Amino acid sequence: MGGEGKVVCVTGASGYIASWLVKLLLDRGYTVHATVRSLDDPNKTEHLLALDGAKERLLLFEANLTVDGSFDAAVNGCVCVFHTASPVLHPVHDPQAQLIDPAVKGTLNVLKSAAKVQSLKKVVLTSSMATIMYGVKLPESDGVVDETWFSDPLVCEQTKLWYHVSKILAEDAAVTFAKDNGLDLVVINPGYVIGPILQPTLNLTSEGMLSLLKDGKDLFPDRMYILVDVRDVAAAHVLAFEKPEANGRYCMVGKVARHLEIMKIVDKLYPSLGHYKRYKDGECVQPLPYDVSRAKAESLGVKFTPLEISIKDIAESLKEKNLLSC
Template sequence: MIGEGKVVCVTGASGYIASWLVKLLLDRHYTVHATVRSLDDPRKTEHLLALDGAKERLTLFEADLLVEGSFDAAVNGCVCVFHTASPVLVGVDDPQVQLLDPAVKGTLNVLKSAAKVRSLKRVVLTSSVATVMFGVKLPESGGEVDETWFSDIVVCEQTKLWYQVSKIQAENAAVKFSKENDLDLVIINPGYVIGPLLQPTLNFTSEGIIGLIENGKEVLEDGIYMLVDVRDTAIAHILAFEKPEASGRHCIVGDVIRSSEIIMILDKLYPGFGYSLRCKDGKRVEPVPYCVSKVKAEGLGVEFTPFEVSIKDTVESLKKKKFMNL
């Protein structure tokens, strides 16, 4: 197996993407060092310890993003660090404390620990399309966004898009540190992540899907969603390590669709709940004005899950975990 005998580290391992990353790494026979904020919190540990292969090849470490040296033990002896740990919040009272410091200082603390490890081959950073296409003029008719696009941090600050600011600052800090310290950094920029949950807690994007499904509450003002399956996102991270030629940023977006199209799919999957009544202008859906390039993602070997499958799997997972009733 590909991962046999290889030790890797996943930070923030109890999170939505990271939990799937740990699962798929174990499935590929990697030995995984996984960091969580508290070893005493069963919500952060039990679902990880229950994964196939966890008993033999998973070790949990407690680590704090804001404490330098906190990740030393977890990254020691690893060939790759997957840094996923970063807060995902939108409404914040103190963006510096709640978002910016954990994102930026946390990233630098993880990279400082990684830079001490001689066995390390690569760092794979979980960034976001938040660093790619916010605060800039997007294509209006059939254009394409790709990895050469960069969000405008000044506009994001002025419009108080603090999550986007945190991801921009963290990605910039990671690139700068990696260049100065000769670290091989590969960046993953996923869109709006959906799909089944492994963790017992409700994450931000899944909560947004619940709001959209149950009362039509839009997460994004323009109603355009850059969807990607959590499983595709996790495998993209792994391929970013396994492919020696991988470099730079990678937009990971399966489909760009309008919320009305999501509602139409729900109406087809769950016809008894009358979702079609919420679709504007009957069955007509305005085309989306732009797409996100899949060239680099597919170059890694990512095969995107059809969004109808992702949406159904999301809903069924939320029902199973009793986060919503349909």
């Protein structure tokens, strides 16, 4: 356990990572203040209210990223805020209004609320590998990307990677605000998140995995995937709060894998999906051009889930929702 008597806040609680984080916190005995965009939307609330311990220790709050003071009530009395709320959209018609403002202003809104609370010990921010390894020259062989890397926002802007821009600017704003206001901030930087789904509707990454499982479709132009299990990301957030030594940023990538390696696992687990012919002759012998360091996350106590388990569990989740038959 570990969380008895402690009150924490999770923003954007209905999301993919946040739902698992709420589950884990309730399992550990915490009382959770969870914010959602609308208390009237059962897709945002029902799966949270059904969690073990929710009846006794989960309180839902309505909050909007772009409204000043919106998070004051939810954060009040908490010892930690886990700020996961941030839009993930594709395609984007108005990047400033749809992504950048909610990400940056929303982060500052949450931190301003946090700075008013004397009991608050720490803020844990859900950032992304988007802030670490884009718009920069990646290693070509045997190189390792780690927490000291920073994406180039100008290159991301030029290449219209608007989600990446929003996450870079939000993380920068959080670090500056925390420093100026004496807040203890820890940043979690997940890669492409996979694994079982608690929420009833699919998020963008799960939609991507569904199309990969069904059609074998490449999601990324370079055919490289930086993957992490959603449960590992949730665990990293909790450890970031519970471990006093947690500091700075944490890369959260369990496995860098090529498209072919993923499809071979899918074919082994679900031969009925019929990917065999397309991938049977391919061999996973080519060395990966780069890896992402797991050292800092592992030093925090994160135990990464094997890729095969994550793929099986997301496929089973999609089957339960009648979105995949295999």
